[in-house]
Amino acid sequence: MKVEIKKLPVSRKILLEEANNSYSNLADKPELAAQGITEAYKAGFKSDILAAENFKSDKEIKKEKAALTVLVKAKLKDCHKWLKKGENFLELTFKQKSPQTAEYPDYQGAKNNDILTIDAMSSAGNVLTKYATEVTAKGMSAIFVTEGATLKDDLKALGLQIGSAEDDFEQYTIERNLALVKVYDEINEINRAGRLVFEKDPAKLKSFESPWFKNGGGNEEAPPVEPIVPPVS
Numbered sequence: 001m002k003v004e005i006k007k008l009p010v011s012r013k014i015l016l017e018e019a020n021n022s023y024s025n026l027a028d029k030p031e032l033a034a035q036g037i038t039e040a041y042k043a044g045f046k047s048d049i050l051a052a053e054n055f056k057s058d059k060e061i062k063k064e065k066a067a068l069t070v071l072v073k074a075k076l077k078d079c080h081k082w083l084k085k086g087e088n089f090l091e092l093t094f095k096q097k098s099p100q101t102a103e104y105p106d107y108q109g110a111k112n113n114d115i116l117t118i119d120a121m122s123s124a125g126n127v128l129t130k131y132a133t134e135v136t137a138k139g140m141s142a143i144f145v146t147e148g149a150t151l152k153d154d155l156k157a158l159g160l161q162i163g164s165a166e167d168d169f170e171q172y173t174i175e176r177n178l179a180l181v182k183v184y185d186e187i188n189e190i191n192r193a194g195r196l197v198f199e200k201d202p203a204k205l206k207s208f209e210s211p212w213f214k215n216g217g218g219n220e221e222a223p224p225v226e227p228i229v230p231p232v233s
Helices: 012-025 030-035 039-053 058-094 114-130 132-137 144-197 202-206
Strands: none
Touching: 012 039, 012 144, 030 144, 039 144, 058 114, 058 132, 058 144, 114 132, 114 144, 144 202
């Protein structure tokens, strides 16, 4: 299934400001009921405004994702400390450039990559387990390999969390867009109804002029569909 993302003619902030203005403008205008703007409609409109306001902004979501990235970087640093320490134990046991140390993974290029680091952690754990008797005799803790496995699992879990956050962000963006477009359409519907009902009352008629022109958002036509259509499972 695919959902179309529609581009609104104004910013989210301006749209919500105009929505609240539009709702306030409905007070003491029972004549609008003839065009379907009943008390029930007004209550639904207010509910839709609140729902749209409750969505987080892109800035807030990016801040949350940045916090996860900080955690991943810190865990990567811990993993590479472990990898270096494991390498030292192996070299202390078998000397540098020995066949045994050659089995240890080259982890330097994985420093900033969680997937490559996870692979290196697995390989390093296997080598250290293979020579556990020898390296333990040279001072490696009996739980060192287990500690590495825990670090690896923690890093993997954070990576999955970030991937999930990316998917959630895409779905969240779609749902937020739908909520904002609904409010946009309701503002236009209310203003069209007001212009019909109060066409002979200049004072009230003015309050139902389209707000989009003054905000540089064009007319009341339906928002165009964005060229990118994200998938929804």
